[in-house]
Structures are given as C-alpha cells and as structure tokens.
Amino acid sequence: DVKVTQSSRYLVKRTGEKVFLECVQDMDHENMFWYRQDPGLGLRLIYFSYDVKMKEKGDIPEGYSVSREKKERFSLILESASTNQTSMYLCASSPGSSTNEKLFFGSGTQLSVL
Amino acid sequence: GDSVTQMEGPVTLSEEAFLTINCTYTATGYPSLFWYVQYPGEGLQLLLKATKADDKGSNKGFEATYRKETTSFHLEKGSVQVSDSAVYFCALRDKIIFGKGTRLHILP
Numbered sequence: 001d002v003k004v005t006q007s008s009r010y011l012v013k014r015t016g017e018k019v020f021l022e023c024v025q026d027m028d029h030e031n032m033f034w035y036r037q038d039p040g041l042g043l044r045l046i047y048f049s050y051d052v053k054m055k056e057k058g059d060i061p062e063g064y065s066v067s068r069e070k071k072e073r074f075s076l077i078l079e080s081a082s083t084n085q086t087s088m089y090l091c092a093s094s095p096g097s098s099t100n101e102k103l104f105f106g107s108g109t110q111l112s113v114l
Numbered sequence: 115g116d117s118v119t120q121m122e123g124p125v126t127l128s129e130e131a132f133l134t135i136n137c138t139y140t141a142t143g144y145p146s147l148f149w150y151v152q153y154p155g156e157g158l159q160l161l162l163k164a165t166k167a168d169d170k171g172s173n174k175g176f177e178a179t180y181r182k183e184t185t186s187f188h189l190e191k192g193s194v195q196v197s198d199s200a201v202y203f204c205a206l207r208d209k210i211i212f213g214k215g216t217r218l219h220i221l222p
Contacts, residue, residue: 035212042203042215043158044212102163103150103160105158
C-alpha cells in the first residue's frame with residue numbers, strides 16, 4: 001500500500017516563527033500536494049508539484065512556500081507563522097498526470113500558531 | 115471557474131436509514147468525479163469514483179452516478195451503519211477541487 005507520512009501529528013508554534021511541515025511518500029509518485037482543511041471551508045489547495053524541483057501555486061499560496069528537492073519529499077514552509085495559519089494541513093500524492101487517478105493522503109498535521 | 119457544491123452538514127441519521135448526500139459541479143469538459151471519506155483522526159481516502167457520464171461508482175454499499183445532464187454526483191447508501199460516521203467530500207479531478215465536506219452522524 002502507498003504510504004504518505006507527515007512528520008508531525010500535532011505542532012504548536014509561535015507567531016513569527018518559521019515552520020516546516022514535512023511529507024514523504026514511498027511509492028515513487030510524481031505528484032504531491034499540500035492542502036489545508038478548515039471547518040466550513042473544506043480542503044483548499046496551497047501548492048502542488050508535478051516533478052522534482054517543480055512547484056505550482058494552488059488557490060491559497062500566500063504566506064507559504066514549498067520545496068521538493070527529492071521525488072519522495074515535499075515540504076511546506078511557513079516563512080513567518082501567523083495565527084490565521086492555525087489549521088489542519090494535509091499532504092497528498094498521486095502517481096502521474098492522469099485525471100482518473102486518486103489521491104493518497106497522509107493523516108494530517110494539526111498546526112496551532114499562538 | 116470550476117467548482118463543487120455539496121450539501122451542508124451535519125447530517126444525522128438513525129442506523130439502517132437511507133442516505134443521500136448531494137453534490138453538483140461546474141466544470142468545462144468532462145472531469146473525473148470522486149467521493150472521499152475522512153474518518154475521525156485520519157486523512158482522506160478514496161471511497162469511489164466515476165470517470166465519464168453515466169458511470170456508476172460503488173464501494174462499501176455506497177453508490178454515485180455521474181449525471182452529465184444535471185451536473186451531479188450524489189452519494190447514496192441504502193442502509194447506513196454507525197461505522198459510516200465520517201466527513202464526506204465530493205471532488206472533481208481536473209483541477210483537484212474539493213467540496214466543503216459533509217459531516218455524517220449515524221445514531222445507533
């Protein structure tokens with residue numbers, strides 16, 4: 001089975017800190033995604049990547065950046081954390097570019113910014 | 115732009131009741147349509163999908179039919195169980211767009 005692993009289940013940070021959320025997938029998937037999940041807003045796409053060192057903005061990229069130096073790892077970076085970035089962050093991956101493919105999700109990181 | 119609209123929750127039903135969660139979409143072309151489920155404390159996992167008009171996706175007693183004429187992909191189950199309590203997301207794949215999710219509570 002595909003496994004998508006997010007490094008932390010819960011994280012508490014202070015306003016202004018630089019925060020790294022890590023995601024690793026073990027099935028050589030081409031595509032990786034970062035979403036945030038908020039009550040009443042569902043999932044919103046932050047950034048995605050279709051290849052190593054490649055990144056594309058999603059719907060809400062402001063305040064975030066990403067890094068994909070290796071195929072299996074996709075990092076989400078909060079340059080200067082703010083309280084409105086308190087959220088559940090979900091990483092996902094998929095094998096290739098077909099629109100029929102499903103996404104495989106990690107268990108999520110609940111980030112609290114104080 | 116492309117979008118997905120699903121019914122607001124929470125939805126509360128008794129065990130063995132019939133379930134419908136409505137989902138409609140707006141998109142150019144004919145995107146693949148998906149239902150994902152999120153159980154408490156977990157990430158999302160695929161429940162079922164349909165890739166073209168009139169396709170029916172099914173899994174674990176759930177069904178959804180891709181209706182091009184009504185741009186809908188409603189999720190149905192004939193007899194729900196307590197273990198079906200979760201949040202359900204409708205999604206279209208062209209631009210990886212999710213609905214806002216519908217929380218389902220099943221009472222024993």
